[in-house]
Amino acid sequence: MNIEQTKKNDTLTFHLEGRLDLLSAPKLQDILIPTIDGTQSIVLDLKQLTYISSAGLRVILIAQKTASSLNVALNVNNVSDEVMEIFEMTGFSDFLVFGG
Amino acid sequence: MNNTEVILSIRNLNKTFGNEVILENVNLEIKQGEVISIIGPSGTGKSTFLRAINFLSPLTHGEIYFKGAKITNHNVDFIRQKMNMVFQNFGLFSHLTVMQNITSGQIDLLKLPKAEAKEKAMSILKTVGLAERANFYPNQLSGGQKQRVAIARCIAMNPEVILFDEPTSALDPTMVSEVIAVMRSLAKSGITMLVVTHEMEFAKEVSNRVLYMDEKGIYEAGTPEVIFNNPQKSKTKTFIYNIRSYNYETESKNFDYLELLSGVENFCFRNAINKKISNKLHLLIEELITNIISPERAKWHLNLTHSEVLESFEIIIIYAGEKNNLLETSKEELPLMLVNNIAKSINYDYEDGNNILTLKL
Numbered sequence: 049m050n051i052e053q054t055k056k057n058d059t060l061t062f063h064l065e066g067r068l069d070l071l072s073a074p075k076l077q078d079i080l081i082p083t084i085d086g087t088q089s090i091v092l093d094l095k096q097l098t099y100i101s102s103a104g105l106r107v108i109l110i111a112q113k114t115a116s117s118l119n120v121a122l123n124v125n126n127v128s129d130e131v132m133e134i135f136e137m138t139g140f141s142d143f144l145v146f147g148g
Numbered sequence: 149m150n151n152t153e154v155i156l157s158i159r160n161l162n163k164t165f166g167n168e169v170i171l172e173n174v175n176l177e178i179k180q181g182e183v184i185s186i187i188g189p190s191g192t193g194k195s196t197f198l199r200a201i202n203f204l205s206p207l208t209h210g211e212i213y214f215k216g217a218k219i220t221n222h223n224v225d226f227i228r229q230k231m232n233m234v235f236q237n238f239g240l241f242s243h244l245t246v247m248q249n250i251t252s253g254q255i256d257l258l259k260l261p262k263a264e265a266k267e268k269a270m271s272i273l274k275t276v277g278l279a280e281r282a283n284f285y286p287n288q289l290s291g292g293q294k295q296r297v298a299i300a301r302c303i304a305m306n307p308e309v310i311l312f313d314e315p316t317s318a319l320d321p322t323m324v325s326e327v328i329a330v331m332r333s334l335a336k337s338g339i340t341m342l343v344v345t346h347e348m349e350f351a352k353e354v355s356n357r358v359l360y361m362d363e364k365g366i367y368e369a370g371t372p373e374v375i376f377n378n379p380q381k382s383k384t385k386t387f388i389y390n391i392r393s394y395n396y397e398t399e400s401k402n403f404d405y406l407e408l409l410s411g412v413e414n415f416c417f418r419n420a421i422n423k424k425i426s427n428k429l430h431l432l433i434e435e436l437i438t439n440i441i442s443p444e445r446a447k448w449h450l451n452l453t454h455s456e457v458l459e460s461f462e463i464i465i466i467y468a469g470e471k472n473n474l475l476e477t478s479k480e481e482l483p484l485m486l487v488n489n490i491a492k493s494i495n496y497d498y499e500d501g502n503n504i505l506t507l508k509l
Contacts, residue, residue: 069430098427102483
C-alpha cells in the first residue's frame, strides 16, 4: 500500500492507495498514530483504497480513539462503494465522520 | 426403448499399455436400443474403451459378449459388421467416391449385388442429406460432410450397435451441428449407440445413460438427469460443473501468508474473476485464516473452488484436532462480523477427526 501525506493549514491528510490488509496495516499504524498528537485535524482520503480487512479497520479504530482522546478531528473522505460496504457491515459507518 | 435384451456385455475389461494401466476391471451391460454417451476428461481411457470393445485394440484381460456370444479373434470380423465404428478422422477411402465408399463394404462383406448396394447407399445418403454428393471424392467434401458419409457407410452395413469415437472433435465448430443432427435422428431409429463425446448437449438430450469415465474405469453412471443435474461423486461434479480449484495447506503457524495471498490472486486472475468478487474471496480468506483458524490450529487445508457453470464460489477449510467450530468459539469480533456478513452460507461438519468449514459466496 502507498501512503502519502499532505498538509494544508492545520489539517494533515493521509492519501491511502491500494490494499489495507494484514501486511500493510502495521505500516499505516506506525505512520498515522504518532502524528495525531500535535495536529488539529486529520483526514483519511480513501479514494484510491481498493480493499480493507479487519487489520486495517483496527488501525482506523485506534486512530479514531486516539484522535478523540486528544480532541483532534478525524474525518474520512472519498470512500469507494466496496470499502463503504465494509464500514457498514462492521458498524464503522456509525461512528466515523465522513466528508469535511 | 422397449426391448430390454442385453446386446453387449463387458466383463472385467482390463487394458494396459506397457506398465501403465488404462482401464481396470470395467464392467458394463448395454441393452438393445440404448444410447450411451461416454464423457470425461482427456486421457481417461474413453477411446481406448471403445476400441477395446470392438477388438481394435486387444484386451489385456476380460471378456466381451455380443448377444451372449463371446467375442474372440475368430469371430471378430463378423461381430464388427454387427458392431460398426465411426472414427474421429472419418476413415474414408480417398481414392473412392462417396458412393463407392458406401457400397464397397456391402458388396465385399455383405455380398449384396452392386445395384442393390447402390440403391441402398443412395437411400441412406438422402437421409444424411448428401444424395447430391454421391459422385464426389472425400477431398471435395467438408469435414462435416465427410463424417456424414462415414456414418452413412456405417449404417449401410446394417449394424446393431454403432460405436462413435469422438465423431465431432475433428470438425470445425460450424460443422458440428450437421453431424449431431444425423446422430440424433439415428438415435431415434432404435439402433444401439455408444458415443464418446465432448458434446454435452447431445449427451444430455439424446442419451438414455451417461457414463463418466475417470480413475481407470466408469467412475459414475446414471441418467443424463442425474449426471448433469445432480452428480454424486466429486470428480464428476468437478467435470460437469467445470470446477476450478486452488489448494493451500500448512502444518505451521508461521506459514507463508504471501504465498497464500499470491495463490489466491493467481486463481482469481486465471479464472477472470471480477474485482468485487475477488476482494470478497481475499477478505474471507484473510479473516478466516489469519484471525480465526491459524492462531488456534497449525495444521489446516484450504480449498477454494469456482464453478463457471453454477457461477458459485466455495471455500472449504479443514483443520484437524478435537471438535471445535472456531466460527462459534472465536472471540475475534471484527473478523467474525466480516465473515458472517460476506459468506452467503456457512456450514460446519466434523468427520474422522477433521473439522470442516464450508463457506459459499
